[in-house]
Amino acid sequence: MARTLGWIGLLCALWCAPARAEDGYDLWLRYQRLPAAQADRVAAAATGVVRDEDAAPVVAAQGELVRGLSGLTGRPVAAGSIGDGAIVIGTVRSPRIAALGLPLSGLGREGFVLRSMTIGGRRVTVIAANAPVGVLYGAFRLLRIVQTGRAIDRLAIVDRPRLQLRVLNHWDNPDRYVERGYAGQSLWDWQKLPGFADPRYTDYARANASIGINGAVLNNVNASPDMLTPAFLTRVEKLAAIFRPWGIRVYLSVRFSSPIEVGGLTTADPLDPKVAAWWRAKADEIHARIPDFGGFLVKASSEGQPGPGDYGRTHAQGANMLAAALKPHGGVVMWRAFVYAHDKPEDRAKQAYSEFQPLDGKFAGNVIVQVKNGPIDFQPREPFHPLFGAMPRTPLMMEVQVTKEYLGFATHLAYLGPMWEEALRSDTFRPRRGTTVADVLERPGGLTGMAGVANVGTDRNWSGSQFDQANWYAFGRMAWDPDARADAIARDWAAMTWGPGLADPVVAMMMPSRQAVVDYMMPLGLHHLFATGHHYGPGPWVDDLARADWNPVYYHKADRQGIGFDRTARGSDAVGQYAPVLAKRWGDPDTAPEDLLLWFHHVSWDRRMRSGRTLWAELVGRYDRGVATVAAMQRQWAALAGQVDPQRHGEVAQFLTIQRGEAQWWRDACIAYFAETSGRALPDGVVPPAHPLQWYKAVRTPHAPGNGR
Template identity: 65%
Template sequence: MCFGLANHALAEDGYDLWLRYQPLESAARARYAPRIAALVAPGESATIRAAVDELDRGYRGMFGQPLARRQVVQDGAVLVARAGAPLLAGLELPFAKLGNGGYLIRSATLHGKRVTIIAGNTDQGALYGVFRFLKLIQTGQPIDALDIADAPKLQVRVLNHWDNLNGHVERGYAGLSIWDWQKLPRFNDPRYTDYARANAAIGINGTVLTNVNANADILRPDYLEKVKALAAVFRPYGIRVYLTARFSAPIELGGLKTADPLDPQVRAWWKSKIDEIYTVIPDFGGLLVKANSEGQPGPADYHRTHAEGANMLADALAPHHGIVMWRAFVYAAENAEDRHKQAYTEFQPLDGKFRDNVLVQVKNGAIDFQPREPFHPLFGAMPHTPLMMEFQITKEYLGFATHLAYLGTMWEEALSADTHRPGSVAKVLETQVEPGAVTGMAGVANIGNDRNWSGSQFDQANWYAFGRFAWDPEAKADAVARDWARMTWGNDPAVVGPVLRMMMGSREAVVDYMTPLGLGHQMATGHHYGPGPWIADLKRPEWNPVYYARAAPDGIGFDRTRTGSDALSQYAPEVAKAWGSLDTVPDSLLLWFHHVPWDYRMKSGRTLWDALVIHYDTGVDHVRAMQADWAGLRGKVDAQRWAEVRDFLAIQLDEAIWWRDASIAYFQSIAKRPLPAGHKPPAHDLDYYKAITTPYAPGQAG
C-alpha cells in the first residue's frame, strides 16, 4: 500500500518543520511526475525567485532530481506568475477576489498543453500558492484537476518575539533568541532564511523582533542597521519587520525630560525617529507597544489616555503607511477592581478615538493566556476600533515545551465563541470597522535556537496552527492538525490516526490536570511552572493563585455575577445571561464565574468536589493514553524524534501527577471531603508539595 512518503527510518531532528519534502514512494512519484514535468516562471523579482527555488527544493526532495526549468510551455509545466503576465492572457482567471495576498492554483490548457497555473495579484500571492501546491503533494492529494482560490481573511499576520537584546527569550522554552545581534549586520545566519520560508509557508507576513517589555536601544542607529539586514532576508518572503517601542524612549535616547504624548518636543522626537527608521528600512511595518502594564511606562504616567499615546505614534507612522499595535493587556496594583474587568474598563470608553492605523491588540481572554478562559469581553464591544487577536503560541501556562498541548483547539474555541455583538470573535476580527481599515492577528512566538525551533516536536504544531488561524480565523483545529501531522510525520494512516488522537485531546488534558472546571492562574510564582494554588504572599493580589480560586470552607470559585465583581456585565446580555446562571453556564467555566459550595450538584449528579477530583484524574489518564498511542508508533516514525517525544511524555506524566496530587492535597485541606471511591490520595502531604521550589525554571521575565 502506498501512503505517499517513504523511508521513515531516516534520522531527523525536526529542523525542517513542515517543509520536510521527504522522498515519495515509487507509486506516488509515478502518479505526480507527469503533472510536474517542468517549470515556467516569468518575472525576475526576488519573491518569484524564492517561489521557484522553493518549488525546485520540494521537487528535489520528493522526486530525487531537479525540476527542469523552461522558457516555453510544455505538457506538465507548472507556471508561476502574477496577474497580468503575458502567458496568462485570455484565460480570464478570477484575480479580483484574491486581494494582495491571495492565490489561485488551476489545472488548465494553455497553447494546447496541459499545465498547472499558480498565480496571484502579487508575487507574494504566487509564493503562497507554491507552498500550497507543495503541501498538496506532501499530504498525498490529487493535483490533476485543481481549481483552488484562497485569500487571507486578515491583513496583518504577525509573530511577536519576546526576545531581549541579550539573547534571553521571555517565556521562551526553546533556547536563546535566534537573532544574533552581536553578529548582525555583517553575518546573516542561514537560519533566518529558513525562518522566513517556514513562515511564508503558513501565510505569516510580519515579525516583531523584540520583547514587548521593550528596550529603547533597538531604536538606536546601530541596531537599526542590524534590523535592516534581517528585513532584507525576509523581504522576498513577504515578511515585514516590526519593532517594540518603549514609551519612554524620548527620555532614554533623546535626552528629553518627558515622554508626554501631547508635548510638542516628544511628538517631534518620535516623528524624527520614525522617519529615520523608514530611511533605513523603507517597508518597515510599524510599532508594537506595551504601555502602563506591569510597570512599563506609558501615557497614563502623564495623565493621558491610551488613545492619546497610540495616536501620537500613529500620526508619525501614517505618512509611511505604518501601523501601531497597541496592547490592551493592562492592570494595575492600585486598582482593586477584578483583574478580569480592567482592560475593558480602560479601553471600551475609548472606542472610536484611535487613529485609523491603530490596531488594539487584545488577548484571547481577560486574564493571561490561561489553559482555558472565556473570550475577552472587548471583542464586539469596540465596533469603531480595529481589534487584533493576541494568542500565545509559547506555552507559558501549559507546561512549557515538555507538555504536549495542541493549542489549535483552544484557538478554535475562542474564535468560534459568539459575542452576540454581533457574531463570532472570528467575524469581529475579519470585519473591517470601515472600508480600508486594518485587520490582524498576533501570536507570541515559541521559537528559539534549539535545533527543532520550538523546544519540542509537537510544539511546532502550534506555530503552524497559528499561521493557519491567522490566515483564516474560521479554520478548524482538526483539519489543521491533520495537515501538520501528515507533513511532519508522514501520510501513513496508522501514524496519522494516533497522532491526531493525541493532539485533539491534549489541551483538554492540560486543563483537567491544571485548572479544571473554570479555575485559572493556579501556577507557581514568577515562572508559572508547576502548581501553586496555595500561594498568597505576593505583593499584588492578582498575582496570587488564591485570588482566582477563592477556595474556602463554604466553597470555591470567583463570583463574577452581579453578586460579585459583575464582570459578566461587560459581555453582551445574551452571554451574561447564559454564563450568569448556574443552570446554563458550561461546566468548563463554572468556577470562573461562580463561587459554589463543595457539595454543589453538577449536571452529572456528582458533587463539585467529586467532579473536581475526577477531572484531575482524567487529565492524568489522557497523558497515559498518549504514551500508549506513541509507544505504538515505534518503528513507524524516525527513531530520533520518536525517542524525544517518548521522553517528553514521561516528563509530562510525572508533572501531571504532581499537578493532580498537589492540587487535590491543597483543596482537600479546605474542603474537608473524602476522595470519591476509586480515586487514590496524593502521594505526599500538603507540606511536601508546598516545599517544592523551582527557582531556575526557564522563560522567566527579565
C-alpha cells in the same frame, strides 16, 4: 540572465544541501519521497517550473517548487519551458499570465489562483496572483496538497488571507534571553549582525511564508529603548532584507519613554509637540533604512511599563501620537490591551474592558488594538475577551500565545489549535447572535489581524519540542483563515511532519491534548494556580505576594463552603461586560458551561454536577482524567515505534514521560490542597496523593525557564 543565475545559485546553496538526520529542523517542509505510485502521478503532473519574472518572491516560489517536488517525487524537477506537466507561475505583469483571464480581482496582493489548465494544447498547473508574494503563497499551497496526498490534476483554488496582519511577536531581548521562551536563545544574534547573516534567518522566513505569516515583531514587548538606536537599526535593516523575499515585514516593540531614554527629552507626554516631533523623526529614520517597515507594537501603562497614563493621557492619545508619526510611511501601531496598572482593581479580568471600551472610535485609522484571547493572561481555558464585539468602531486583533507559558512549557504535548478555535468561534452576540470573534477580527473597512507570541529559538527543532511545531503551524493557518478547523490543520501538519500514513494516530493524540492540560492543572474554570514567577508547577496555596491579584488564592477563593470566583452581579460583575444574553447565561450557575463554572461562580463543594457527582467529586475526577489522557498518549506514541525515525520518536517519548510525571504532580498537589481547604475526604476509590500537602508546598524550582532575571 546574470541576475537570474545569481538567484538560482543562492537558492541551491540554501536548499540543495546534503540530507540531514531527522531532528525536526525541517519542520513541516521535509519533502520526503512519496510512495512510488503517488510519486509517479505527481512527477507526471509536475515536470518543470516556468516563470518569466525576476521579482524575489517569484524566484523564491520557483526554487521552493523545484526543491519540494524533487524531494517528494524522488526525481529532478527543474526550471524549464512549457510542456505537459509544467507548473507556470507569475503575476498579472506577465503577458502569459494576463492572457489567461483568471479571476484575480478582489484577491489583493496576497491572494492567488491555483488551477489546472490547458495552454497551447498542453496540460499545465498555473499559480497566478496580482503580486509576487501571492505567487509564493500559491506555491506553498500546491506543495501542501502534494505532501498531504491529494491529487493535483484537477485544481481550481481561489484563495486570499482573511486577515491583513498575521504577525509573530518575539519576546526576545537584546542579550538573546527570551522571556517565556522554552526553545533556547533568541534567533537574533545581535552581536554578529549585520556582518553575519545566520542561514537560520532565511529558514525562519521561509517557514513563516509557508503558512502565510507576513510579519515579525523582533523584540520583547517589555522593550529596551536601545532597539531604536542607529546601532540596532542597522541590524534590523539586515533582517528586513533577508525576510523581504518571503513577504515578511519587520516591526519593533517600542518603549513609550524612549524620547527620554535615547532622545534626551525630559518628557514622553504624547501631547507635547517635542515628543511628537521626536517620534516623527525616528519613524523617518527607520523608513529611510527600511522602506517597508511595518510599524510599532506597544505595551504601555501596564505591569510597570511607561505609557500615556503617566501623564494623565489615554491609550488613544498615546497610540494616535505614534500613529501620526508612522502614517506618512504606511506604518501601523499595534497597541496592546493587556493592562493592569499599579492600582488594584476589584477584578483584574475587568480592567482591559474598563480602560479601552470607552475609547471605542477614538483611535486613529492606522491603529489596531491587540487583545488577548481571554481577559486574564493566556490561561489554559478562559472565556473569550469581552472587548471582542464591544468596540465596533475600533479594529481589534487577537493576540494568542504560541509559546506555552501556562501549558507546561515545551515538554508537555498540548496542541493549541482547539483552544484558539474555541475562542474564534465564540458567539459574541454583538451586534447580533451569530457574530463570532472571528467575525469581529474581520471587521470590514479597517485594519485586521492576529498576533502570536512566538515559540521559536535556537533549538534544532526550533520550538523546544517536535509537537510544539504544530502550534506555530496552526497559528499561521488560523491567522490566514480564522474559521479554519483545528482538526483539519492538525491533519495537514501531521501528514507533512510525520508522513501521510501517520496522520490518523498523531491527530488522535493531538486533539484531546489541550483538554488534558486543563484537566490536570485547572479544570472547571479554575485559573492562574501556578507557582510564582516562572509559572512552572502548581501553587494554589500561594497567598503572600505583594498584590492580591498576583496570588492564586485570589483566583480560586476556595474555603470550607465552596470554590470559585464570583463574577456575577452579586460579585465583581465581570459577566456584565459581555452581551446581555451571555451575561444572563453565564451569570446563572445552572446555565453556565461547566468548563467555565468556577470562572464565574463561587459554588458549594456539594453542588450536584451534570454528571451526577458533587462538585468535589467532579473536580477530582477531572484531575484523574487529565493524567489518564497523558498515559493514553504515551501508549499511542509507543505503538508508533518503528514507524517514526528513532531520534524524533525517542525525544517525544521522553517528553511524554516528563509530562506524565508533572501531570501527576499537578493532580496530587491540587487535590491535597483542596482536600485540606474544603475539609473533605477523597471520593471513594480515588488514589490519594503520594505525599502530604506540606511536601508539595516545599517544592522549589528557582531555575525554571521563564522566571525572569
